[in-house]
Amino acid sequence: MTKTVKLITANIQRLRELKGFSQKEVAAAMGIPQGQYSRMENGKVEPSISTLEKLSIALDVSITEFFKSGIDMDVNIPLLEKIRLIDTLDKDERQAIETVIDIAISRKYLKESISSLIK
Amino acid sequence: MTKTVKLITANIQRLRELKGFSQKEVAAAMGIPQGQYSRMENGKVEPSISTLEKLSIALDVSITEFFKSGIDMDVNIPLLEKIRLIDTLDKDERQAIETVIDIAISRKYLKESISSLIK
């Protein structure tokens, strides 16, 4: 098992358990046998790209999440990079962030409307 | 050929040509036949993870580079559109939004760390 595969399998298991799914559930969502899923998660086999693609859909994460190592992404990531991470958040948190953005944007338009009314 | 594989092959070719290597050179650095490399770059076969790992070393790029789409296809569009609008906001509001995003993201990693500790 190569370093990358070890990383992938660790991330797969971590993300699945984080989302509270059983192997059976995820395997069903992927349309693959649960046994094969187990092998994959334990590094007995090297998952193919299309398998990872199915998994990323089943777990609702970006496929690049499987390749990420460590927690080295705290400090000053450019905004666009953070946007990518938003997609990996839970739905309610995603919506909370979008709401904040909506408020800020609509407030901006409100200010603009008022100032143009004054003129 | 799935969407992801199409993305990967496009990135592979782009990065190789960007670095000015021939297929023969990269294949040699990877230790694989040139013919197989050609198939891979043309999406005739789906490269395995270990093949991508060899390639990332040969091209001296992160393996996640192969999964990146130039125009951020994996970010949901309406959100991406809002991001553009964020740039038009006042500085203090921009920073407030970034702070909220930071909190949500770090909270996510906190949860993941805890759940893997529990396990």
Next chain:
DNA sequence: TTATTATTTGCTTTTAAGTGTATATTTTAA
């Protein structure tokens, strides 16, 4: 404990990547 669920593992078959070698085709430069 027992019963139930979750996970691991074994086996065979199928499918597809990868090798090795060689040749065909396209691209590029002289």
Next chain:
DNA sequence: TTAAAATATACACTTAAAAGCAAATAATAA
């Protein structure tokens, strides 16, 4: 246009993922 380099393809063979099915173990709850 011709030669050389780069790329695409062909074929038989090997290797490994994935399917399909089943059984064994591990973990959890009643």
